[in-house]
Amino acid sequence: MLTEALVLGALLFVIGMLGVLVRRNAIIVFLSIELQLNAVNLSFVALSRYLGIEGQLFVFFIMTVAAAEAAVGLAIIISIFRHYESVNVENFSLLRW
Amino acid sequence: MTASGFAAGPAAQAVAPGGGEAFEPLLPGLILLLPLLGFAGNGILALAAARGGAARLRSGEAGAGGEPERRLVHALPTWLGPGSVALAFVLSALNFARMAGVELHDPVIRHYWSWMATGPFTAEVALQLDQLSVIMNLIITGVGSLIHLFSVGYMREDPGYARYFCYLNLFVFFMLVLVMGAGFPLMFVGWEGVGLCSYLLIGFWFEDREKADAGKKAFIVNRIGDFGFLLGIFLLFRHLGAVDYVGVFAAAPEAFSYGDPVVTAVALLLLLGAIGKSAQVPLYVWLPDAMAGPTPVSALIHAATMVTAGVYLIARAGVLFALAPVGSAAAATIGAVTALFSATIALKQYDIKKVLAYSTVSQLGFMFMAVGAGAYVAGIFHLMTHAFFKALLFLGAGAVIHSMHHALHATHREWDAQDMRNMGDLRRYLPMTWITMGTATLAIAGIWPFAGFFSKDEIIWYTGARAEGEFAVLYAALWAIALVAAVLTAVYMTRLMVLTFHGNQRFGESEARNLHEEPVTMTVPLAVLALLAVFGGWINVPPAVHDSFFGGFGLLPMSEWLHYWLEPVTAAADGIRAAGAGPYSESAPLGGGEVLWAAVATTAAAAAILLTMRALAGREVRPADESSPPEGGLARVLHDKWYVDEAYDRVIVRPVVGASRFAWRWIDQFVIDGAVDGIGALVRGLGWAGSLLQTGQVTTYAVILALGALTILGALIL
Numbered sequence: 001m002l003t004e005a006l007v008l009g010a011l012l013f014v015i016g017m018l019g020v021l022v023r024r025n026a027i028i029v030f031l032s033i034e035l036q037l038n039a040v041n042l043s044f045v046a047l048s049r050y051l052g053i054e055g056q057l058f059v060f061f062i063m064t065v066a067a068a069e070a071a072v073g074l075a076i077i078i079s080i081f082r083h084y085e086s087v088n089v090e091n092f093s094l095l096r097w
Numbered sequence: 098m099t100a101s102g103f104a105a106g107p108a109a110q111a112v113a114p115g116g117g118e119a120f121e122p123l124l125p126g127l128i129l130l131l132p133l134l135g136f137a138g139n140g141i142l143a144l145a146a147a148r149g150g151a152a153r154l155r156s157g158e159a160g161a162g163g164e165p166e167r168r169l170v171h172a173l174p175t176w177l178g179p180g181s182v183a184l185a186f187v188l189s190a191l192n193f194a195r196m197a198g199v200e201l202h203d204p205v206i207r208h209y210w211s212w213m214a215t216g217p218f219t220a221e222v223a224l225q226l227d228q229l230s231v232i233m234n235l236i237i238t239g240v241g242s243l244i245h246l247f248s249v250g251y252m253r254e255d256p257g258y259a260r261y262f263c264y265l266n267l268f269v270f271f272m273l274v275l276v277m278g279a280g281f282p283l284m285f286v287g288w289e290g291v292g293l294c295s296y297l298l299i300g301f302w303f304e305d306r307e308k309a310d311a312g313k314k315a316f317i318v319n320r321i322g323d324f325g326f327l328l329g330i331f332l333l334f335r336h337l338g339a340v341d342y343v344g345v346f347a348a349a350p351e352a353f354s355y356g357d358p359v360v361t362a363v364a365l366l367l368l369l370g371a372i373g374k375s376a377q378v379p380l381y382v383w384l385p386d387a388m389a390g391p392t393p394v395s396a397l398i399h400a401a402t403m404v405t406a407g408v409y410l411i412a413r414a415g416v417l418f419a420l421a422p423v424g425s426a427a428a429a430t431i432g433a434v435t436a437l438f439s440a441t442i443a444l445k446q447y448d449i450k451k452v453l454a455y456s457t458v459s460q461l462g463f464m465f466m467a468v469g470a471g472a473y474v475a476g477i478f479h480l481m482t483h484a485f486f487k488a489l490l491f492l493g494a495g496a497v498i499h500s501m502h503h504a505l506h507a508t509h510r511e512w513d514a515q516d517m518r519n520m521g522d523l524r525r526y527l528p529m530t531w532i533t534m535g536t537a538t539l540a541i542a543g544i545w546p547f548a549g550f551f552s553k554d555e556i557i558w559y560t561g562a563r564a565e566g567e568f569a570v571l572y573a574a575l576w577a578i579a580l581v582a583a584v585l586t587a588v589y590m591t592r593l594m595v596l597t598f599h600g601n602q603r604f605g606e607s608e609a610r611n612l613h614e615e616p617v618t619m620t621v622p623l624a625v626l627a628l629l630a631v632f633g634g635w636i637n638v639p640p641a642v643h644d645s646f647f648g649g650f651g652l653l654p655m656s657e658w659l660h661y662w663l664e665p666v667t668a669a670a671d672g673i674r675a676a677g678a679g680p681y682s683e684s685a686p687l688g689g690g691e692v693l694w695a696a697v698a699t700t701a702a703a704a705a706i707l708l709t710m711r712a713l714a715g716r717e718v719r720p721a722d723e724s725s726p727p728e729g730g731l732a733r734v735l736h737d738k739w740y741v742d743e744a745y746d747r748v749i750v751r752p753v754v755g756a757s758r759f760a761w762r763w764i765d766q767f768v769i770d771g772a773v774d775g776i777g778a779l780v781r782g783l784g785w786a787g788s789l790l791q792t793g794q795v796t797t798y799a800v801i802l803a804l805g806a807l808t809i810l811g812a813l814i815l
Contacts, residue, residue: 093793
């Protein structure tokens with residue numbers, strides 16, 4: 001049972017990572033990050049059965065942080081869209097030297 | 098240093114052997130303190146004057162300052178400058194009188210405070226009062242006050258009047274430190290101090306690049322000598338553990354045998370210092386250039402006092418030089434070579450001050466010959482008489498230049514006021530200067546009964562009398578050189594007098610109407626010095642001469658007074674010299690006694706004067722701008738000073754400048770600056786390469802992050 005859960009978590013994480021790396025749409029990138037977070041959450045929950053309740057505790061923290069991050073991140077994306085009429089991350093490279 | 102600390106120091110450690118009356122010095126610190134106070138007062142006034150001038154310049158107000166301010170910066174220095182030195186002279190004279198009244202064998206030393214004490218090395222700030230330092234004090238403050246008085250007239254119209262007296266007072270202070278200090282370190286302080294004042298006063302008119310350069314030259318050439326002096330002191334401390342006179346002269350005869358290599362090295366190093374300060378071959382080149390300073394400065398610093406410090410050093414360190422016959426012989430040889438060499442140059446110079454400068458170098462050579470022959474008293478004697486007549490000659494030259502300058506200025510003629518070819522027949526206009534300078538000329542030429550006759554004769558005699566035992570041939574040769582140089586002295590001085598005061602008048606009638614005898618502040622010092630130049634030599638007439646015609650068959654009041662006076666100072670050195678080198682010979686190298694050779698020398702000098710006057714009489718001299726330097730031959734070489742400056746420039750100055758340029762361009766700019774700049778460039782380059790990673794693309798960062806995480810993960814798994 002644990003093996004299947006961990007494999008599923010790994011699969012979801014890799015899918016999320018590839019999404020972050022290959023997609024250009026900021027919303028999709030954002031969603032992929034959420035997918036990675038939840039893949040980790042799944043692994044935590046699965047492992048908590050054997051290693052103690054702390055894993056589940058950690059999941060709540062991650063979900064809280066993810067919610068806050070979603071609020072801020074979406075707000076940024078919206079304000080960028082209002083400015084540029086685009087959410088393609090390739091268009092935004094001003095934050096450098 | 099406070100007034101009370103100086104004036105009311107701890108009780109003197111006067112010891113009066115034999116139960117006689119003790120010598121109680123009278124405020125010795127105050128002798129030093131007075132010129133220092135003068136320096137401070139004049140310095141404040143000079144600063145105030147400079148500030149006022151700068152403020153007027155800023156506000157655009159033309160012309161000199163207001164009358165009250167001008168009076169302040171002129172009247173106060175007039176009293177403060179000469180006054181402080183004159184008071185110091187009075188104090189010195191009182192001390193001299195007290196010392197003359199008692200039997201004093203050991204020097205009286207006054208300790209003030211400890212300058213530094215590190216481990217076994219201690220340097221005390223202490224003044225030594227003995228027969229030598231008191232005599233030197235009298236010369237410095239006496240001739241010094243006369244020259245200060247002369248300066249009042251000479252520098253009257255100079256805008257730097259207060260600054261001038263400020264430097265001059267400081268010079269007197271340091272010169273007194275030099276002669277009164279009770280050990281080599283304090284002497285070195287005075288030694289450097291007078292060097293500084295010499296630099297400041299040579300470059301007094303520093304707006305003129307050439308004059309500022311002359312000051313630098315004097316300072317730099319003196320550094321070579323100072324280096325030797327300092328090493329000599331170090332060596333003394335290393336081997337004797339003491340640097341004060343009493344300690345050194347007590348320990349030296351025990352620590353060193355006669356002719357010991359260490360004491361020879363010490364003597365040679367001290368001699369190097371003396372050569373630099375007293376402008377001897379090969380370091381004499383700075384003194385002729387030092388004539389760029391005001392003429393009274395040349396009289397005080399570059400004739401009467403500072404340049405004789407080397408002679409004083411050797412006389413003071415007589416014990417060391419007596420222990421080192423090689424050092425003494427070197428001093429005598431250098432002195433003789435210098436005396437002859439610079440006398441030849443003086444024969445063909447046209448600048449009146451240049452002739453006197455080379456003459457000074459030559460006379461200093463005579464003094465070196467004396468102290469090198471072990472006749473320390475003769476050296477100090479000539480130092481004293483030379484201070485009288487050479488100061489007089491320089492002041493006279495100053496009066497001539499001052500008058501000529503005014504006359505040429507009034508008629509707006511662009512002539513050199515110092516070139517003797519522009520003068521001629523000045524005796525009609527400046528009779529007082531003519532008479533006094535004539536007196537000094539007879540004195541320096543060694544004509545009986547003027548001062549120079551006795552002092553120079555004594556030097557020649559003692560040099561010849563050393564021609565027995567070790568270095569006999571050398572001293573005999575030096576004796577012959579001294580005789581030739583003495584005759585040359587008469588020749589070039591007569592030439593100076595004839596060109597300046599006699600012959601055809603080169604300037605025009607309009608200049609002649611503007612030529613006047615100098616004011617009384619300038620003629621009084623001339624007169625006093627002229628008296629000293631006549632009678633100053635009578636204090637040390639040798640017994641043989643004293644009883645002959647030259648001593649008026651015993652009529653002169655004092656026989657060998659200076660010799661007996663300085664006996665307590667020179668006795669130790671004389672004893673060592675006599676024990677090591679044997680007594681002085683009774684006759685000159687060619688036979689004959691002291692009286693005979695005195696007669697020969699003065700006759701030769703008189704003949705030289707008459708022959709020179711005859712040779713120059715009736716010769717038409719052209720003004721400087723109508724004449725050309727002599728055509729080729731020896732005359733040309735002498736006129737161009739044996740090309741020594743050119744040779745030094747070729748051999749020393751240019752290689753040093755070249756090496757400095759190399760060090761600047763290649764070592765400093767290329768290697769050192771290159772290394773520093775290179776490190777900076779390297780860091781910038783690395784930073785630039787690193788900045789390429791920052792693209793601003795979120796995706797790139799994500800890829801790098803993922804790759805990094807994978808790498809770490811892989812490393813952990815493997």
